[in-house]
Amino acid sequence: MREPLPPDMFDELCPSGLTPIRFGDKWAALVIACLEDGPRRFSELRVPLRRVTPKALTKSLRGLERHGLVRRTSLPGTPPGVEYELTPLGRSMLEPMKVAFAWVGEHWEELLDAREAYDSKAR
Template structure:
């Protein structure tokens, strides 16, 4: 029996880092925020409440490095930069949207469990 080439349960498998990236809360929110199309940095910052400029920059750079996002700089004064999902990034939308919808649908139940645990 041959070993699975990408096994995220193995400590040294690169797929584990990929799961870390796509499971990161900022990645989930940024991919969702880019759903309508290209966005400027300031629009993303406004859409993703609570994200710092540093974290938005780091997350966008990681998403660009991994091929999920493209960064386009327009030669004008002042320079304009837009971020857009690639085909690979768009392929993430459905599973991440399902996760987001699950969270919304089950938030009341989770909140009830948290309240019960806090009262115990």
């Protein structure tokens, strides 16, 4: 039995929204992070990704699968199930993502200030 994903894995103030570098779509990096410790079912991914609509999560998973980063496996049973896991190519994204997230952590305040300044000019 695998350890469940924590519901608070991604805080509402998660720095992913500040990362100027995107790995795929808006949610792809978070999906990849959820799959770091092994395969997960869609319902398991929904726990920490509760802010992501099912439609957006499906789109993200399909995009990651299309690019060879995630493998989708149909499971036998009634009802049949599906699991998603990182491919070796997907696993190779973990280290660059950690570097990008560390950079965001170091520059959190600057990124927030820049965004706020830009948004106040745009009004």
